[in-house]
Structures are given as structure tokens and as C-alpha cells.
Amino acid sequence: MNSVAANETFGIVVHGGAGVMQNLSNEKQNQIKSKIKESINAGYQILENGGSSIDAVEAAVVVLEDSSLFNAGKGSVYTSDEKQEMDASIMFGKDRSIGAVASVSNIKNPIKLARKVADQTEHVLLVGEGAKSFARSVNQEIVPDEYFFSEENLKRVRKIKQSAAVEKISMNKIGTVGAVAIDINGNLAAATSTGGMTNKMPGRVGDSPIPGSGSWAQNNVCAVSSTGHGEYFIKYQVAKEVCNRIQFLNADIETAAKEIIDELNEIGGAGGVIAIDFNGKIAMPFNTPGMIRGNKTNKTDLEIKIY
Amino acid sequence: MNSVAANETFGIVVHGGAGVMQNLSNEKQNQIKSKIKESINAGYQILENGGSSIDAVEAAVVVLEDSSLFNAGKGSVYTSDEKQEMDASIMFGKDRSIGAVASVSNIKNPIKLARKVADQTEHVLLVGEGAKSFARSVNQEIVPDEYFFSEENLKRVRKIKQSAAVEKISMNKIGTVGAVAIDINGNLAAATSTGGMTNKMPGRVGDSPIPGSGSWAQNNVCAVSSTGHGEYFIKYQVAKEVCNRIQFLNADIETAAKEIIDELNEIGGAGGVIAIDFNGKIAMPFNTPGMIRGNKTNKTDLEIKIY
Numbered sequence: 001m002n003s004v005a006a007n008e009t010f011g012i013v014v015h016g017g018a019g020v021m022q023n024l025s026n027e028k029q030n031q032i033k034s035k036i037k038e039s040i041n042a043g044y045q046i047l048e049n050g051g052s053s054i055d056a057v058e059a060a061v062v063v064l065e066d067s068s069l070f071n072a073g074k075g076s077v078y079t080s081d082e083k084q085e086m087d088a089s090i091m092f093g094k095d096r097s098i099g100a101v102a103s104v105s106n107i108k109n110p111i112k113l114a115r116k117v118a119d120q121t122e123h124v125l126l127v128g129e130g131a132k133s134f135a136r137s138v139n140q141e142i143v144p145d146e147y148f149f150s151e152e153n154l155k156r157v158r159k160i161k162q163s164a165a166v167e168k169i170s171m172n173k174i175g176t177v178g179a180v181a182i183d184i185n186g187n188l189a190a191a192t193s194t195g196g197m198t199n200k201m202p203g204r205v206g207d208s209p210i211p212g213s214g215s216w217a218q219n220n221v222c223a224v225s226s227t228g229h230g231e232y233f234i235k236y237q238v239a240k241e242v243c244n245r246i247q248f249l250n251a252d253i254e255t256a257a258k259e260i261i262d263e264l265n266e267i268g269g270a271g272g273v274i275a276i277d278f279n280g281k282i283a284m285p286f287n288t289p290g291m292i293r294g295n296k297t298n299k300t301d302l303e304i305k306i307y
Numbered sequence: 308m309n310s311v312a313a314n315e316t317f318g319i320v321v322h323g324g325a326g327v328m329q330n331l332s333n334e335k336q337n338q339i340k341s342k343i344k345e346s347i348n349a350g351y352q353i354l355e356n357g358g359s360s361i362d363a364v365e366a367a368v369v370v371l372e373d374s375s376l377f378n379a380g381k382g383s384v385y386t387s388d389e390k391q392e393m394d395a396s397i398m399f400g401k402d403r404s405i406g407a408v409a410s411v412s413n414i415k416n417p418i419k420l421a422r423k424v425a426d427q428t429e430h431v432l433l434v435g436e437g438a439k440s441f442a443r444s445v446n447q448e449i450v451p452d453e454y455f456f457s458e459e460n461l462k463r464v465r466k467i468k469q470s471a472a473v474e475k476i477s478m479n480k481i482g483t484v485g486a487v488a489i490d491i492n493g494n495l496a497a498a499t500s501t502g503g504m505t506n507k508m509p510g511r512v513g514d515s516p517i518p519g520s521g522s523w524a525q526n527n528v529c530a531v532s533s534t535g536h537g538e539y540f541i542k543y544q545v546a547k548e549v550c551n552r553i554q555f556l557n558a559d560i561e562t563a564a565k566e567i568i569d570e571l572n573e574i575g576g577a578g579g580v581i582a583i584d585f586n587g588k589i590a591m592p593f594n595t596p597g598m599i600r601g602n603k604t605n606k607t608d609l610e611i612k613i614y
Contacts, residue, residue, distance in 0.1 A: 085437075096542040102409075102512075103434045123511045124538045127410045128435035130392075130510015203437015204430045205409075212519045212544045231431045235403040237519045237547055248555035 009280025010184045011297025012043040012053075014060050016070050017175025018227045018272040021290035021306060032069055033304045036294045039063040040304075043181055044296050053181040053189035053223075054092040054115070061088075061111040061191045064177035068150060070292075072177040073109055076148055076195025078157035081202050084148045086195050087209040088114045093188035093217035100125040100209040103202075104132060108141040111193045114209070116140065125209065153198070160199040176208055178215070178225030180276045188223035188278065190215040190239070196230075206230025212240035220278050221247045224257070227291065228271010232264055242275050242283075257283035316587025317491045318604025319350040319360075321367050323377050324482025325534045325579040328597035328613060339376055340611045343601045346370040347611075350488055351603050360488040360496035360530075361399040361422075368395075368418040368498045371484035375457060377599075379484040380416055383455055383502025385464035388509050391455045393502050394516040395421045400495035400524035407432040407516040410509075411439060415448040418500045421516070423447065432516065460505070467506040483515055485522070485532030487583045495530035495585065497522040497546070503537075513537025519547035527585050528554045531564070534598065535578010539571055549582050549590075564590035 014036055024032075043060035047053065065073025076084040088110035089100035099118025102125065107113050116138045117126055126134055135142060176194035183189075192215045194208040207213035207230035214230070216239035217223035224239040233239075238260055245256035257275045264271065265287035272286025274293060284293045294304035323343055331339075350367035354360065372380025383391040395417035396407035406425025409432065414420050423445045424433055433441055442449060483501035490496075499522045501515040514520035514537035521537070523546035524530035531546040540546075545567055552563035564582045571578065572594035579593025581600060591600045601611035 098542060102432075103437065121508065121511075122538065123508065124541045125409075125512040125517070126508065126510045127512055128510050130410065130508060134508065134510065201428065201430065201433065201437060202440065203433045203435050204428075205432040205434055210432070210517060210519075211541050212517075212547065231429065234431045234518050235405060237544070240519065240544055240547065244551055244555065248551065 009297050009299050010047045010182055011276065011280050011295060012040055012047060012056055012060060012179060012181040013274040013276050013282050013284065013295040014039045014043070014179045014293065015225060015227055015274045016064060016177050016292030018270070018286045018288040018291035019175055020288060029306060032292055032306065035064065035067050035069055036292060036304050037302065040294050040296050040302060043179060047181060047183050050184055053183040053187050054090065056181040056183065057179040057189045057191035058090060058111055058115050060179040061177055061193050062109055065109050065111060065193055070177045071175050071195045072193040074148060075150065077153050077198040079202050080161065080199050082154065082157060083145065084195055085202060086110045086193070087205055088193035089209045089211060089215045090114045090118060090191040091189065091211060091215050091217040093219035093223060098124045098211050100211065101131045102127045102205040102209040104128065106132065106142050106144065107135055108143045108147070111191055113140050124211065157198050176227040178227060178274060180223040180225050180274055182276055182280050186219065186278065188217045188219055188276065190217040190223040190225050192225045207233035210234055212237045214239060216240045216243055218243050222253055222275055222277040224273050224275045226271065226273050229269050232269030233271060236260065236264060236269070238264070238273060242273060246277060253277040253281050254283045258285040261285040261287050316604050316606050317354045317489055318583065318587050318602060319347055319354060319363055319367060319486060319488040320581040320583050320589050320591065320602040321346045321350070321486045321600065322532060322534055322581045323371060323484050323599030325577070325593045325595040325598035326482055327595060331613070336613060339599055339613065342371065342374050342376055343599060343611050344609065347601050347603050347609060350486060354488060354490050357491055360490040360494050361397065363488040363490065364486040364496045364498035365397060365418055365422050367486040368484055368500050369416055372416050372418060372500055377484045378482050378502045379500040381455060382457065384460050384505040386509050387468065387506045389461065389464060390452065391502055392509060393417045393500070394512055395500035396516045396518060396522045397421045397425060397498040398496065398518060398522050398524040400526035400530060405431045405518050407518065408438045409434045409512040409516040411435065413439065413449050413451065414442055415450045415454070418498055420447050431518065464505050483534040485534060485581060487530040487532050487581055489583055489587050493526065493585065495524045495526055495583065497524040497530040497532050499532045514540035517541055519544045521546060523547045523550055525550050529560055529582055529584040531580050531582045533578065533580050536576055539576030540578060543567065543571060543576070545571070545580060549580060553584060560584040560588050561590045565592040568592040568594050
């Protein structure tokens with residue numbers, strides 16, 4: 001196990017969802033890459049100034065939640081009731097503090113609300129109207145339905161409703177967002193935020209707010225954020241499972257992360273993860289045609305990719 | 308790994324929560340033991356007739372949900388709004404199918420609703436009003452608030468509200484219920500159901516509905532149901548962690564389960580687990596003064612204990 005002081009590497013990894021991502025124009029790709037860069041820089045700046053990894057992942061995710069390009073915060077897709085219900089979680093490896101919210105509506109930044117749950121309650125997970133009441137009590141920004149309006153997203157849910165099926169990840173969908181980081185003190189953190197699946201049943205919760213499935217951060221092991229078909233990621237506890245294989249099998253992070261994503265692929269579980277270990281080593285495997293992803297450390301240059 | 312056909316042992320383990328359990332009169336202890344016996348027998352009968360472990364754990368939990376003696380279903384404690392919000396999860400190790408509901412009100416049997424989520428949706432977890440709408444659509448019994456009325460529970464929440472604190476597990480509280488089983492085909496299953504903590508914030512969700520924390524069932528490894536201070540059980544992924552130590556470290560189930568409960572005790576995480584492994588071997592460790600628990604297999608007689 002490594003020392004927790006003056007860690008050699010600090011850095012951040014960000015994702016903007018896994019999927020097929022066909023028909024992404026060059027212009028759209030550039031918009032996405034530019035926003036991912038902004039997200040990485042927001043987190044990296046905090047790390048560079050000696051800030052904590054949990055502050056870094058929160059800041060990185062807020063940038064993506066505030067963009068309409070991703071399925072989280074402002075860009076969240078519509079439920080079958082044509083509303084937004086968002087899920088988010090954040091975890092700090094130093095003390096295993098976790099905050100999560102699920103099935104929340106009209107919250108501008110679900111990841112900020114999740115952080116408030118971690119910092120200002122004795123609880124881990126708040127859902128629905130109770131979470132919204134808590135948001136008001138801690139002065140989190142509540143926004144009207146119109147804030148989330150998207151003609152493209154609305155067309156999509158109506159088209160899917162006609163075919164009476166929940167959207168499959170194999171459709172051209174840009175997903176969940178997330179970030180993992182390690183700070184100068186060796187503390188790991190993970191954050192994940194999503195609008196879920198288009199046309200999902202109201203009240204449906206995926207893996208994003210589930211500790212161990214959507215997010216996991218364990219000091220001296222690794223931090224992981226997942227994106228993909230949530231139900232599979234819950235059944236295989238994907239985020240924690242990457243850490244398990246490092247902790248129990250001494251696997252390196254690239255092997256641990258790639259193996260579980262390959263195993264999911266064999267059973268039809270589409271998606272990917274971003275992961276960073278206690279040495280700042282990074283893995284970003286996915287089994288879909290694309291996953292929006294990027295990273296930057298004090299040892300490696302900014303890298304941003306979609307395919 | 309063992310064969311999945313004609314398993315040598317079949318059996319069931321049930322719990323009715325961990326806690327201090329002071330001042331339990333002999334009469335109350337006898338009522339509790341009698342209900343635990345009824346729960347075990349309901350599940351065991353299914354196993355004896357060649358039924359599946361998931362049917363057995365569901366049947367066992369329904370018996371406890373229908374009793375006012377436990378903090379689940381009918382006996383669920385009050386939130387700070389003086390209502391009931393219940394959580395439940397069920398998992399079948401054969402195919403990792405999972406169903407869970409969280410923060411549901413007016414549902415007579417949350418564990419039955421969780422089973423419906425597993426069997427009749429593509430989802431894993433439904434919460435709040437969305438879960439209630441789903442309950443109506445699959446003809447689950449909805450009951451009025453009065454069904455849950457308990458003068459004792461109401462007095463308790465009002466007393467705690469005066470002191471403005473969430474009930475601690477160290478108080479005299481009888482908790483969560485759960486069951487784990489292995490059937491004649493070697494399939495493992497786990498189920499957990501709870502009313503949560505007295506005076507909890509509306510929307511607060513504990514470990515019971517969280518796969519990996521409250522319930523976990525993995526064929527050829529083990530099945531676990533947790534009871535205790537939910538936030539700790541989420542942070543340490545207790546149910547899955549018992550299985551991890553068996554799977555990755557070749558620990559026997561008694562060591563695996565006892566070690567994690569001891570580790571929780573060191574950091575103030577009160578509670579216990581029931582666990583059964585792929586050979587039908589049982590563990591029931593707890594770090595509280597008492598845990599209501601019992602078991603029966605085709606190799607061992609009925610055993611029921613509180614302290």
C-alpha cells in the first residue's frame with residue numbers, strides 16, 4: 001500500500017457516456033471535446049492547487065451537468081411522463097463518505113446535491129420529493145421544467161413511446177457523465193450523474209446513484225465511475241468489482257477494468273468505466289463503439305477521445 | 308465450485324433485526340420467536356417441496372412484514388413526517404436477477420413488490436411514487452395509512468423529534484427483516500425488507516434495497532441479508548463483501564461474515580448479517596447485544612435465538 005502523503009501523481013479522468021454515437025458531425029464532436037476539456041480543466045485546476053479529489057470530481061461533473069450536450073443535469077432525457085428524473089452519486093475514498101440522490105426533478109446540479117447529502121446529513125442516499133425538500137433546505141438551485149427543455153430529447157421520447165419500448169443503449173445515445181481523481185495527498189474520489197434512460201418508467205433508478213455500481217472510491221485501491229446499461233452494472237457491482245480485482249487479486253487497473261467490461265459484453269451489458277488507481281494509473285475501457293472520455297495528470301498531457 | 312444439481316443441503320436463515328433489545332419481556336420474546344418460527348417454516352416448506360430459494364425467502368419475509376412485531380411492512384416505524392417509507396430488495400443467485408423498491412408508502416408487502424420489479428420489468432430499482440404506480444399496475448395490495456398505525460411507534464418518533472435526533476441503532480429498536488436460502492438445486496437467494504430508522508428524513512434510503520449492501524446472492528458463493536446502521540453497510544458493501552472474501556480469499560463463511568462485522572464494530576457500525584454459502588453452511592454474526600435470528604436445513608434442526 002502506498003503512502004498517503006505527497007503522492008507522486010495527481011490527476012483526473014472524465015467521461016461523457018458510452019454508446020453507439022453514430023452520426024456525430026465533426027462540429028458536434030468538437031463541441032463535445034471542448035466541453036470535456038473544460039470539465040477536465042475545472043477539476044485539474046483544483047488538484048494542481050492542492051485541493052481535494054472530491055472537490056475536483058464535483059467541479060468536473062458540474063461543468064457537464066450545465067451543458068445540454070450530455071445526459072445529466074440540463075441535458076437529461078425525458079421519462080415516459082416527459083419529465084426529468086436524475087440520479088447522482090459522489091464518494092471520497094479517504095473516509096468512504098458517500099452522498100447520492102435518485103429520482104430527483106428540477107435540481108440544477110444533482111452532483112452538488114449528492115455532495116450536500118455526504119457533507120450535511122447522516123445519510124447516504126435521498127430520493128424523490130424528500131431529496132427535493134432537502135435541496136431547498138440547503139439552498140440548492142431549483143429550476144423549472146423549461147430549464148431541461150430539449151426538442152431533440154422530446155422527439156426521441158415520443159418516437160420511442162410510439163414503439164413502446166425503453167430506449168436501448170445500442171441506440172444513438174450520449175449518456176451519463178462522471179469523473180474520478182486522485183489528489184496530491186493520495187485521496188481518491190469518484191462522481192457520476194445521469195438523466196437515466198429515455199422513456200424510463202417514473203421512479204426507475206439505474207446504477208449511477210448506487211455506491212459500488214455507478215461510483216466507487218477506495219483509498220489505496222482505486223476510484224471508478226460507470227456508464228452504460230445500469231441494470232447490468234448493478235448486478236455485477238461493476239465499480240466496486242474493478243477495485244475488488246485490484247485489492248484481492250493484485251490485478252493492475254487496466255486488466256481489472258478491461259476484464260469486467262469484456263465479461264459484461266458477453267452477457268449483453270453495454271457500457272464502460274473510467275478508473276484511476278492509487279498510483280494515478282488510468283484505465284478507460286468500453287464495449288460500445290464509442291465512449292466520450294478524457295484525462296490529464298501532472299505526468300501526462302491532456303487526452304480526449306470519443307471512439 | 309459445486310454442482311448445481313441435487314445439492315446436498317437445502318435450508319433457510321431468517322433475521323428480525325439487530326439491536327440492543329433491552330426490556331424485552333419473556334412474553335414478547337416468545338411472540339417474536341413464534342413468528343420467526345412461522346417465517347422459517349413458510350420458507351422451508353417451499354424448499355422441502357423442491358421449490359426455489361427465491362420463492363422461499365420471499366415467503367419467509369412476507370410472514371414478518373405481516374406482523375407488527377418487526378420494523379418492516381405492517382410494523383414499519385415512522386419518518387419525521389409521521390408516515391411509513393419502506394425499502395426492500397430480493398436477489399436470485401441463479402441469474403443475478405434483482406428487484407428492489409425504496410421509499411415506498413402504503414404498500415402492504417414491499418418484498419412482493421420488489422419481486423415484481425425483478426420478474427416483470429427490465430429494471431432493478433424503483434422508488435417513491437413511481438414504484439407505487441407500478442404496484443397498482445401489477446395488482447399489489449395498497450393499504451391506507453391506518454394499516455401501519457402503532458401507538459408505540461408514534462410515541463417513539465415524537466419522543467425522538469423532541470430531542471431532534473435521528474434514532475440511533477443503539478436505542479432499543481427491533482429492526483429490519485431478511486432471509487437467505489439455498490434450494491435443492493443449489494440456487495442461492497436473499498431478501499431484505501425494512502421501515503428504516505424512526506424519525507428519518509423523508510426520502511432517506513438505507514442499505515436494505517441496495518444490492519451489495521442490504522442483500523446479495525451469488526450462486527456458488529453465498530447469499531447474505533444485512534441488518535444495522537444502513538449507512539455503514541453501504542460504505543462497506545457488507546453483503547457483497549462477505550461473498551468477496553469467500554470468492555477471492557477462499558475464506559469460510561463464518562470467518563468472512565464475522566470479520567466484516569467485527570471491522571464494522573471498530574468504526575461504530577452497529578448491526579449483523581445472516582449468510583448461507585453454496586454448501587448450506589450458515590453464519591449469523593452481529594456486534595449488537597442481540598439479533599433476532601433462526602435457521603433450519605435438511606441437515607440441522609430448527610434453531611431460534613435473540614441474544
